[in-house]
Amino acid sequence: MAKINILLVDDEAEFITTLAERMQLRNLPCQYALNGIQALQMVAALTPDVMVLDLKMPGIDGMEVLRQVKKKYPRVEVIILTGHGAEKDEVEARRLGAFEYLKKPVDIDELTQHIQQAYQHKISMGY
Amino acid sequence: MTQIKQTEIAFFGRITAGVTHELKNVLAIVNESSGLMQDLMALSKETPAYHDRFKKALTSIRGQVQRGQSLIAKLNQFAHAPDIAVRSFDLSEAAGLVVALSQRFAALKNVTLKVVPPLPSDQTVQATLNLVQFQMALFSAIECWLSLAVSGNELNITLSRKEKTCSILLACEGNFPAGTDPAGGLAATEKWPLLQRITATLEGTVEIDRLKPGILLILPIKPLIGAPAE
Numbered sequence: 185m186a187k188i189n190i191l192l193v194d195d196e197a198e199f200i201t202t203l204a205e206r207m208q209l210r211n212l213p214c215q216y217a218l219n220g221i222q223a224l225q226m227v228a229a230l231t232p233d234v235m236v237l238d239l240k241m242p243g244i245d246g247m248e249v250l251r252q253v254k255k256k257y258p259r260v261e262v263i264i265l266t267g268h269g270a271e272k273d274e275v276e277a278r279r280l281g282a283f284e285y286l287k288k289p290v291d292i293d294e295l296t297q298h299i300q301q302a303y304q305h306k307i308s309m310g311y
Numbered sequence: 312m313t314q315i316k317q318t319e320i321a322f323f324g325r326i327t328a329g330v331t332h333e334l335k336n337v338l339a340i341v342n343e344s345s346g347l348m349q350d351l352m353a354l355s356k357e358t359p360a361y362h363d364r365f366k367k368a369l370t371s372i373r374g375q376v377q378r379g380q381s382l383i384a385k386l387n388q389f390a391h392a393p394d395i396a397v398r399s400f401d402l403s404e405a406a407g408l409v410v411a412l413s414q415r416f417a418a419l420k421n422v423t424l425k426v427v428p429p430l431p432s433d434q435t436v437q438a439t440l441n442l443v444q445f446q447m448a449l450f451s452a453i454e455c456w457l458s459l460a461v462s463g464n465e466l467n468i469t470l471s472r473k474e475k476t477c478s479i480l481l482a483c484e485g486n487f488p489a490g491t492d493p494a495g496g497l498a499a500t501e502k503w504p505l506l507q508r509i510t511a512t513l514e515g516t517v518e519i520d521r522l523k524p525g526i527l528l529i530l531p532i533k534p535l536i537g538a539p540a541e
Contacts, residue, residue, distance in 0.1 A: 196336050202343040207352050240332065267335030287344035288335050289376060 191232040220244025239266040254281040261302035327390035421462040439533040451506040480527035494524035
């Protein structure tokens with residue numbers, strides 16, 4: 185399996201560290217950021233293949249992070265993982281280029297499957 | 312509904328919706344933590360003491376997370392009802408939500424509550440009404456029945472469309488104590504005057520069907536907002 189560079193972004197530290205640990209157990213090591221600013225800095229430094237991004241975060245929210253990432257680093261595939269399931273947010277996220285829109289809590293196998301698909305999509309686009 | 316009353320309901324809805332989002336995060340952490348425990352147990356080469364008991368407890372946690380997720384999704388949908396005072400919505404879907412949120416009240420009386428049969432997706436009934444008032448009307452009608460129903464009864468809700476109106480029949484099936492007149496008792500229930508008042512506000516009518524026995528709500532189906540009048 186190709187090594188996928190994954191960045192998880194969520195302000196719920198307990199959630200994101202546990203998720204990262206579970207991904208590691210599945211041979212999918214992840215970096216994580218706890219807010220929007222940190223996420224943008226880490227995207228610039230790491231240029232991840234796939235970013236799993238929460239929407240509701242203090243400071244720069246997930247939608248703004250998505251907007252900036254897709255503008256500066258269009259090769260980064262973004263999967264939204266949020267507890268905020270408003271239909272208009274999903275429409276907006278997809279319009280901005282999100283690869284997938286998932287709602288919390290998500291099954292880890294489902295999430296890893298979407299991450300693999302996002303990575304394959306990136307490869308197929310010649311990135 | 313007065314402007315201040317509308318604002319109060321919207322405030323209540325907004326706070327509730329915000330809390331449901333937080334609860335989703337709580338469930339997500341419970342889900343991941345129990346998942347991690349399952350992962351570690353699966354990786355463990357030794358069989359720890361109480362392995363089967365742990366496994367059973369974790370399965371129970373994950374089941375309850377799913378149950379909580381479903382309830383929170385419904386509560387969130389309900390909390391967003393006052394966002395717009397009058398809107399176009401699918402009556403069958405809205406009735407389904409009220410029925411889902413009323414299950415606890417029915418279960419306390421051991422009464423089965425359901426929408427029968429669910430309308431096929433190509434036969435949706437769209438209406439332009441105050442959604443909160445519609446939900447209140449249907450819930451009040453359910454409460455009228457639940458105050459009379461006895462253990463083992465079935466409260467079936469049927470929606471049908473007739474030209475420019477929608478009929479919602481709440482029929483209660485099963486045995487009632489000997490000598491009681493459930494149809495006659497409906498109008499004497501505590502919630503009946505409220506049901507009449509809300510139905511009138513919706514420009515509809517409410518009557519008692521003595522044969523079923525049932526409560527029949529007839530509501531107008533107004534043109535969709537933004538759509539040309541029929």
